[in-house]
Amino acid sequence: MIENHQDSSSKNGDNLSQENFVIEAKGLRKMYGPHLALDDVNLSIPSGAIGILGPNGAGKSTLFKCLLGLIGTTSGEGTVLGYDIKTEGEKIRSRIGYMPEYNALDSGLIAIDQVRYCGELLGMNSKVAAQRAHEVLEYVGLKEQRYRKIETFSTGMLQATKLACALIHDPDILICDEPTNGLDKRARKFMLKTLKRTVQQGNRTVLMSSHVMDDVQEVCDRIVLIHKGKIVVQRSIGELVNQVEREIEIMIWGGASKMEESLISKNLSVRRLGRIIRIKIEDEETIKKVLESAVESEVQIRQLKEYEPDLEDIFLLIMDKLGSEIKGSSELMTPDHKGGF
């Protein structure tokens, strides 16, 4: 459910629908032979940062291809920035920046030439593309490395170069496929900061596909979750969090079992894993009951906080409700996904 319609800062806002959704789709279906890749997809995406989530094979890549107008749809209709995905693919791709998941750079070129060439492929004048390439490489933190050959780049630099290629024409929508793939902690932090800035300072829309829920939560304010070709959730992360049961989490030192028994005796709903105990918030008296139990059990409460469910929790809950046996989003990652963090 999407209620907050943000103002689009599109360079050609005339093409957008009245509600200012940058991407809309109705009953979108895509079949590869007998295999149904997208099943009755209904999407309404406003501008901002949106995380596209889903297990491998859920249909994320197919959705991207349909939105870029690269493959035909079996049925249904859709628009991106007001352009029809079936007939105006070229116009859509002129206004979108796509950062692919895997390496898509010519290792024989230096970074500035690679980014400039990407601009030229969009129809930019060579001189303008070169000037803009300097700007975007500086923006992604490669100002000092722009004259280095791409084959000498680290994974973080390669990801940054791909981002620069996607940003060269200042696109209205930036599609990032696993932007933090293989990055170490520092490079990941910088990449996320850059994406966030692109949304907040540049007023651009970012569609980010990732299996790292922390990354999505860091950048995005809403998510679209695809499962077996269907859109199962599309709403803000805040709304999803509010649907989950509120709990207090305490960390016990010395006598967690006694503490657990005491809490149960006070008719509280308790879950325990080692020294961590979570208690469902029933009413305002719950914290008082917890403290009383600690005194009765003679244990130390080292930490007490209201547990804030994160996107990983939300994702696993949804997958659980859908009957999927995923124990963590890390299960969805290939070795390529795992960087040094």
Added chain:
Amino acid sequence: MEDSVDLGGGQTRMEVAFGAGDGDEEASAVVTKSDTKLGSIFNQQYRTWEGSLGPRWVRNYAIYRHHVYGLLTSKGHRYYHPMVRLLILVIFIGALTPVPMLFLSSLLGGEDGGFISKMWGINRYNLWGQVLGYFPRNMCFWPLLTALVVGGMISDDRKNGTSAIYFSRPVTRFDYTSMKYLSVAVILGFVIVFSYFLYYTSAIVFRGEGWAFLADTLPIFIGGMIAGIILVITYTSIGLALSSISQSRFFAAIGFLSVIYGTKLVSLLVELQFENTILYIISPYDCLAHVGQFLVGLPPNYDHPLSFSILSLLLINTLSLGLLISRVSSLEVTRE
């Protein structure tokens, strides 16, 4: 729009650190160090761009220029290994060997100059040989030149995933293929057809030939040029088709040389054994040579009808282009 999942009453997962114990042990203090703060090294600023994008031909010209200019300067364009560029230069200079001989003949004059002019001057055999002679041009020069140029033309995009750079932008697969084709054809055309043109014009200039000579030889020259263009088209089609089916530039290059030399060798062996030239229709070079002999007006070296060679050339080009189109269609933007 309703979600199909209701999270009402859902409970989140619980996790503890590995080896954290069960919480029933004796208490002891643990002190942690705070994170080191990392400084900011520059002021990151998003800059908008208000320019406009050029039309289709601008994008196509960018692809063409990237591949062709790369041969002249690696700065800013496609990278060709220095050895590749050097070899192409050697082949181009090799293709121009008759030019200094013609110059020499004009310097010497007299009987010696006349002999040199007869050997390297303009006639049907030499014009045909400049493009379609087997040794050295079609044994050493043109196949090697084609192999060097088409090597990574498409296979590199498949290997490096750089096809995503093209197809995630408003570049159609037709534009991509046709510009790559044009780039290869222009490079081959420059070496093969332009060297042929230089040979012909230098003969006229150095020997001081007049209009009568021009009127006599121009139809032969044009016939040879058409043969050269057909050779460029055929070698480009085969070379790019091979480049599109693999991820290795080595495969494309070796594959091309194998096709040209392999078919020639098999046909030659069959001819020597059975005294029949019909199998030469599987050899692209021999089909071209046969057609070239007709265009230049030379008696053919082959017993089978010319129409077989023409049909074979059409088939070879059609199959190669079909393969090229089908493989370019399968180039991915997103890998799955």
